Amino acid sequence: MTTQNQGIAPPDSKSEGVSDKPIAVRLSEATKIYGKIGTESAVIAIDRISLTVNSQQFVSIMGPSGSGKSTLLHCAAGLDSLTYGSAFIGDIDITRLSDTSLTKVRRNNIGFIFQAFNLLPTLTAQQNITLPIELASGKLDRDWFDQLVESLAIKDRLNHLPSELSGGQQQRVAAARAMITKPTVLFADEPTGNLDSKSGSQLLQFLKYSTRSLGQTVVIVTHDAKAAANADVVYVVRDGHIDTVVKDPTVDQLLGI
Amino acid sequence: MFKISWSNLKSHIGRLIASMMAIALGVAFVVGIMGFASAIKNALITSLASQDQNISVIVAPKSSGNFSGFADRRTIPFSTLNQITQISGVKAIYGQIDGPAVILDSHNKPFGSSGLAVSNPDSPLFKMYPLVTGSYPKTNNQVDVDQITYRALKLSLGRSIRFVSISGTPRTFVVVGEVVPPATRAFNSGSFALFTPAETKKFTQATGYTRIDVIANPSVSDTSLRNEIISKIGQSYSVLTGAQAVSAEETKVISATSIIETALLIFAVVAIFVASLVIVNTFRVLVAQRIRQLALLRCVGASKLQVFKLLIYESVLVGLIASLGGIVVGFGLSNLIVKIITASTPSMSSLGVAVTLGPILYGLLVGIFVTVASSLFPIYKATKVAPVEALRIVGEARVTPKTSVFRLIVMIVFFALGLLIIVGGLNTSNAALIATFGGVFIFIGVIVSMPFLVKPMVSFLSFPLKIFGTAIKIGKQNTFRNRNRTAITASALTIGLMLVSLVAVIFYSFSGSVTAQLTKDVPFSYIVSTGKFKTVVPLALVNEFEKSKYFDGIYTESDNVAIVKAVSKGDYTLPKNRFNIATPRRPINTVITRGISTVSYDLFSAYGLKAQSGSLLSYNSGKIIISSSVSKAMEIGIGGVIEFTSETGNITTGTVGAIMQSQNIASNIIVPQSTMNALYTDNGYNYVFLKQSKGISTSAVVSYIQNKSDSYPLVTSENLQTFISNITGKIAVALDIFTALLGFALFIAFIGIANTLSLSVIERTQEFGLLKALGFTKSQIGMTMIFEGFMTSLMGSLIGIILGVIGGYGVIKSISSASIIFSIPWGNLGVYLLVAAVAGVFASLLPARRASRLAPTEAMAQIG
Numbered sequence A: 001m002t003t004q005n006q007g008i009a010p011p012d013s014k015s016e017g018v019s020d021k022p023i024a025v026r027l028s029e030a031t032k033i034y035g036k037i038g039t040e041s042a043v044i045a046i047d048r049i050s051l052t053v054n055s056q057q058f059v060s061i062m063g064p065s066g067s068g069k070s071t072l073l074h075c076a077a078g079l080d081s082l083t084y085g086s087a088f089i090g091d092i093d094i095t096r097l098s099d100t101s102l103t104k105v106r107r108n109n110i111g112f113i114f115q116a117f118n119l120l121p122t123l124t125a126q127q128n129i130t131l132p133i134e135l136a137s138g139k140l141d142r143d144w145f146d147q148l149v150e151s152l153a154i155k156d157r158l159n160h161l162p163s164e165l166s167g168g169q170q171q172r173v174a175a176a177r178a179m180i181t182k183p184t185v186l187f188a189d190e191p192t193g194n195l196d197s198k199s200g201s202q203l204l205q206f207l208k209y210s211t212r213s214l215g216q217t218v219v220i221v222t223h224d225a226k227a228a229a230n231a232d233v234v235y236v237v238r239d240g241h242i243d244t245v246v247k248d249p250t251v252d253q254l255l256g257i
Numbered sequence B: 001m002f003k004i005s006w007s008n009l010k011s012h013i014g015r016l017i018a019s020m021m022a023i024a025l026g027v028a029f030v031v032g033i034m035g036f037a038s039a040i041k042n043a044l045i046t047s048l049a050s051q052d053q054n055i056s057v058i059v060a061p062k063s064s065g066n067f068s069g070f071a072d073r074r075t076i077p078f079s080t081l082n083q084i085t086q087i088s089g090v091k092a093i094y095g096q097i098d099g100p101a102v103i104l105d106s107h108n109k110p111f112g113s114s115g116l117a118v119s120n121p122d123s124p125l126f127k128m129y130p131l132v133t134g135s136y137p138k139t140n141n142q143v144d145v146d147q148i149t150y151r152a153l154k155l156s157l158g159r160s161i162r163f164v165s166i167s168g169t170p171r172t173f174v175v176v177g178e179v180v181p182p183a184t185r186a187f188n189s190g191s192f193a194l195f196t197p198a199e200t201k202k203f204t205q206a207t208g209y210t211r212i213d214v215i216a217n218p219s220v221s222d223t224s225l226r227n228e229i230i231s232k233i234g235q236s237y238s239v240l241t242g243a244q245a246v247s248a249e250e251t252k253v254i255s256a257t258s259i260i261e262t263a264l265l266i267f268a269v270v271a272i273f274v275a276s277l278v279i280v281n282t283f284r285v286l287v288a289q290r291i292r293q294l295a296l297l298r299c300v301g302a303s304k305l306q307v308f309k310l311l312i313y314e315s316v317l318v319g320l321i322a323s324l325g326g327i328v329v330g331f332g333l334s335n336l337i338v339k340i341i342t343a344s345t346p347s348m349s350s351l352g353v354a355v356t357l358g359p360i361l362y363g364l365l366v367g368i369f370v371t372v373a374s375s376l377f378p379i380y381k382a383t384k385v386a387p388v389e390a391l392r393i394v395g396e397a398r399v400t401p402k403t404s405v406f407r408l409i410v411m412i413v414f415f416a417l418g419l420l421i422i423v424g425g426l427n428t429s430n431a432a433l434i435a436t437f438g439g440v441f442i443f444i445g446v447i448v449s450m451p452f453l454v455k456p457m458v459s460f461l462s463f464p465l466k467i468f469g470t471a472i473k474i475g476k477q478n479t480f481r482n483r484n485r486t487a488i489t490a491s492a493l494t495i496g497l498m499l500v501s502l503v504a505v506i507f508y509s510f511s512g513s514v515t516a517q518l519t520k521d522v523p524f525s526y527i528v529s530t531g532k533f534k535t536v537v538p539l540a541l542v543n544e545f546e547k548s549k550y551f552d553g554i555y556t557e558s559d560n561v562a563i564v565k566a567v568s569k570g571d572y573t574l575p576k577n578r579f580n581i582a583t584p585r586r587p588i589n590t591v592i593t594r595g596i597s598t599v600s601y602d603l604f605s606a607y608g609l610k611a612q613s614g615s616l617l618s619y620n621s622g623k624i625i626i627s628s629s630v631s632k633a634m635e636i637g638i639g640g641v642i643e644f645t646s647e648t649g650n651i652t653t654g655t656v657g658a659i660m661q662s663q664n665i666a667s668n669i670i671v672p673q674s675t676m677n678a679l680y681t682d683n684g685y686n687y688v689f690l691k692q693s694k695g696i697s698t699s700a701v702v703s704y705i706q707n708k709s710d711s712y713p714l715v716t717s718e719n720l721q722t723f724i725s726n727i728t729g730k731i732a733v734a735l736d737i738f739t740a741l742l743g744f745a746l747f748i749a750f751i752g753i754a755n756t757l758s759l760s761v762i763e764r765t766q767e768f769g770l771l772k773a774l775g776f777t778k779s780q781i782g783m784t785m786i787f788e789g790f791m792t793s794l795m796g797s798l799i800g801i802i803l804g805v806i807g808g809y810g811v812i813k814s815i816s817s818a819s820i821i822f823s824i825p826w827g828n829l830g831v832y833l834l835v836a837a838v839a840g841v842f843a844s845l846l847p848a849r850r851a852s853r854l855a856p857t858e859a860m861a862q863i864g
Ligand SMILES: Nc1ncnc2c1ncn2[C@@H]1O[C@H](COP(=O)(O)OP(=O)(O)OP(=O)(O)O)[C@@H](O)[C@H]1O
Pocket: A034, A035, A043, A044, A045, A063, A064, A065, A066, A067, A068, A069, A070, A071, A072
């Protein structure tokens, strides 16, 4: 493991724990093996990764293709199960939950933005945004909704179907959907991967704004050094391990990795 | 959740139209049958009620119970009427006399399928047959004719008209009126005529009244008059008040119509089952196409239950919309049929199918239940989608499952169980029933195994099509890529064709055997009968034949029904085997026949009768012959005594002299003339078989028979060839009706093919775009789809036909030990296969057109 500058500490949760903010995400010895263990076809996608994300932090995950970034994110977000180790959202151990409880966690504590196909094609933008609330049979916080669509600049597109929106607008609708429940943490896997640089930076600006002003915790996977530079901390993953941790990164620093 | 379902449904309603049509057709069939049956039922009940209206008491012979085909023809002696008339509370009385009276048209040909003469109630208080025009008959040569016949024969008041009486000879009457017939007239083609009571009695040679209707004085209640009548005439008749009679008649009508209804509903069940296969496929495809969306919902926090609900709501909506459509179509169709049937009767034009809650609820229930039940499994599987699927799946069309072990096990279990049941049931008294049960298991086994058959069968069948090149190769791969889907689509056809071929094999073997038996050393060359009128060839005519030099052999036969009951068992012993299901020890209703004078062995062999035990010729010494199935059903053997009760109420007994091998061509009990005479006093025989004398020319014989029969308009004569072809013709008609009723199911199966293919087109949009980009022509792309439809249809029908033939073989072997020869109707089966193949091509034309019209760019753009 290489260290990059004075701000860098080992990716150990205990030595990270100096922050006064509560912990939003914690992985401990997280290991994911695809395929049958012990056979030729088994792939160790992530290998004993431990890390902690504090509340209101903006964390980026970078690394070469196939290094295990998406796997890491999916396991942390409870979309996929770990083979070994455990994953916490707040203080809930999501590796030990039944499908029903896990569904509740997904509903209330986690927001997710994918690279594409974020929206149900038959629902309008507004219906897509409020979908999680509906699934939870909850009550929509109208002010929060207005605030989100305002700051994402999608207010006048609310009654359109996804097919009638631009890629950037679709991703911003997805962001609003991910944040409508005020989740403990928002995960995004290459959310700007399909966007041009202008739309991409609009979305990133929002995500950054959400951590600074709305108190949101955000974890994103990205290939783009400029995007990653918005983060408070960047984890660089290589071959299923955390290779480097960069605090308060600059673009130049990240390009050098 | 419901909102999402609704918006989903709206967005791809196009993909569901075929499935909705399938379900709607099934529901329409059910509702149509129910509506039709209730229209008939209501018409009959209304008419009965109006006939018995204002009648206080009805006296009728006591019924012997409900046996199918057994009509109580007992009457009330004429003297009973006088006894009742003496009671002081009686205001008016009507003794109904009736009997056969067939009308001859202007060409001297019998009109309709039958004719009924009824005595006109003299008192105007009885209003059961209202006049349309003219007046009631007052003298013995006057007659009123029912409205339908009146119009059909273009009659007018004062016209002469000829009726054939029970003796077989015609008489002339004058038409003086046109009456409204009973409602039953609308549903059969028999005529109805009113004569004066004296003339009816004479003309029909009736020995009593069919019923006696009494109207009470206003001061006397129906019930007290009824009691008085009972104390006067005793307990040997059924005496009911008008109200009681109406409700008793209603019960009879309801049970009679519900039998027809149930029989028709069996075909509806097959149709609905086939429709349910279409639904299964549609939902499998819809779910597969939306797997990413479902996974996305899971990511966003939808629980498994919510995903389940989302899809179930959708399926309920589909079922609801389809059922509503089906209900409308069903009522419309049945109303149309009733209107066509009653079109000739102006007085019945008000008759129509009432839109009642019953069929509506039934239709909704069946439609929604079947839709939901068939979509349940695909939906349940969809709930298992993992959230990460939303991120993984690239293309929508996944090339899916290899042969599953589970399927293999299910298949083997069904085959094994089926075989076990059949083998276990062999040699038991219920072998046929048990074998049918086993056959159903094996059938299910085959249906389950169909995905395994797709590849080998399609490869084999498509071998000759190879010359068409790449398009066929791609089409073949497409057929294989989702074997379960191809198999389900094909199995819908398999079911329909299995049933059609099964029945075709049975009917064909049956008529083949009739032909074979009747052409093999038959001791007669002409058959004289009254054809469809099913009355008798008069004795006078038979006597003339007997005296003539043209014939050196005459056999006669009467077909009559009787209720039989075992009085003693004879040498019968219960067979000992494991699966012996107890047989009911109740009287059974059966057909009996008789011959005149002595019967030679020739006649028995002509009928294909073979003795199982005893001697068939014991018949000549007054013994009766029963079939082995009657022996089993009645638990009676040689030496046993059977008691017969005729329709006219006569009772006699007979001793069993022989048991013949079970066969279904001739009657199941044969009694000698003496026994028959004790039961029925017909003035003739149903059939007279004549053997031409040697040395006399055929043309002379034919003209002799013609000449002699001329004075008996109902009598017809046939030579052996026409006799045989009439029998086989009737069998062919029955087969056609059966096929037509199954046609609904077959039609739905073809909708299923079109459905599967169009869903596949949507799924393969990108691929077709790619193929086009690679240089495939429009027609080549269309060809891949047509090939798939053609192959699915060919495969499904081929398996169905093979199963039908095997099943038919089993049925024939089990119902007859000897006399029915199994034969395969190659012609019919070939036509079925051809029609199915062509229909398969037709079903794929629309999807093929859609596929070939996709522009490459559009195809490539459609992602997600
Ligand atoms: N379902 C799966 N089955 C088997 N192996 C898998 C599966 N999903 C991912 N892998 C493997 O696990 C490893 C990590 O994959 P992952 O998708 O996490 O990489 P990534 O860092 O997100 O790459 P990229 O930047 O290309 O998205 C890869 O070697 C990949 O091939």
